Amino acid sequence: MGGHTRTRLWLRNACSFSDFTTMFTKAIVRPPGRNYAEGLTTMNLGAPNYKRALQQHEAYCEALEQCGLTLMRLEPDERYPDSTFVEDTAVLTDRCAILTRPGAASRVGEVEKIADVVAPFYAELHSIPEPGKLDGGDICEAEGHFLIGISERTNKAGAQQLTGWLASYGFSSSFIDITGVKDILHLKSGLAYLSDNRLVVIDALADSHEFRDYDLVRVTAGEEYAANCLLVNDRVLLAAGYPVFEGRMRALGYHTIALEMTEFQKMDGGLSCLSLRF
Numbered sequence: 001m002g003g004h005t006r007t008r009l010w011l012r013n014a015c016s017f018s019d020f021t022t023m024f025t026k027a028i029v030r031p032p033g034r035n036y037a038e039g040l041t042t043m044n045l046g047a048p049n050y051k052r053a054l055q056q057h058e059a060y061c062e063a064l065e066q067c068g069l070t071l072m073r074l075e076p077d078e079r080y081p082d083s084t085f086v087e088d089t090a091v092l093t094d095r096c097a098i099l100t101r102p103g104a105a106s107r108v109g110e111v112e113k114i115a116d117v118v119a120p121f122y123a124e125l126h127s128i129p130e131p132g133k134l135d136g137g138d139i140c141e142a143e144g145h146f147l148i149g150i151s152e153r154t155n156k157a158g159a160q161q162l163t164g165w166l167a168s169y170g171f172s173s174s175f176i177d178i179t180g181v182k183d184i185l186h187l188k189s190g191l192a193y194l195s196d197n198r199l200v201v202i203d204a205l206a207d208s209h210e211f212r213d214y215d216l217v218r219v220t221a222g223e224e225y226a227a228n229c230l231l232v233n234d235r236v237l238l239a240a241g242y243p244v245f246e247g248r249m250r251a252l253g254y255h256t257i258a259l260e261m262t263e264f265q266k267m268d269g270g271l272s273c274l275s276l277r278f
């Protein structure tokens with residue numbers, strides 16, 4: 001067993017924004033397959049362009065490498081048109097790994113391959129059995145506390161099972177019901193944890209009681225898609241085309257990398273869902 005590959009490091013030098021943060025060393029990624037356009041979507045943005053999706057995916061991979069990560073690049077899997085969105089298949093922490101049971105029936109089989117890839121790095125893999133349903137896109141880790149979205153994809157049973165596993169490793173968690181929040185598929189479609197107790201949120205989530213103790217960075221109306229940004233070591237990956245948000249991140253001291261995400265947005269995908277970091 002490889003043990004945990006994430007370590008906690010003090011980053012005191014250039015990173016004025018962060019007292020400490022968790023360093024990732026690896027990420028699992030999987031490019032979209034040729035039938036990517038047959039995946040699930042609630043968006044009305046037209047069909048994704050496959051060639052452009054591959055280019056955007058490659059740029060995303062290069063950005064993760066710039067952040068110092070070693071990538072585990074899986075082959076595309078056309079049995080599962082949504083399988084590029086690997087984040088939904090597992091919850092990986094520095095203490096434990098929990099395989100999910102994706103809420104969309106067409107995606108349940110994606111987990112098997114991810115289990116094989118993750119297994120060497122953890123002493124044990126836990127899972128979410130029926131009647132639980134859980135997508136990784138609904139799970140946001142905020143330094144030892146997990147915000148868990150109850151959504152169309154993640155039910156209470158799944159959330160409770162996850163909470164049980166996390167508690168057994170000393171993590172706390174809380175639930176945020178997003179079933180009534182329009183235009184977001186997952187909790188992290190509208191939220192991201194940065195560092196220093198700072199939570200990026202869309203307006204529709206900002207009043208949640210669960211967020212009362214965080215410093216909220218509210219995303220301007222019209223730039224909601226940008227909320228799904230990703231802190232990877234000392235950089236923040238964010239979607240290109242949202243200048244107000246990017247300016248705000250820079251003003252807060254973050255080193256940003258903007259990435260074209262149009263072909264993933266068309267399929268309801270955010271930036272975080274294209275990788276599993278650990």
Ligand code: CIR
Pocket residue numbers: 039040041082085087088104107136137138186189267268269270272273
């Ligand atoms: C789906 O509906 O499952 C995919 N088309 C999109 C999943 C996006 N995942 C994520 O944001 N974590």
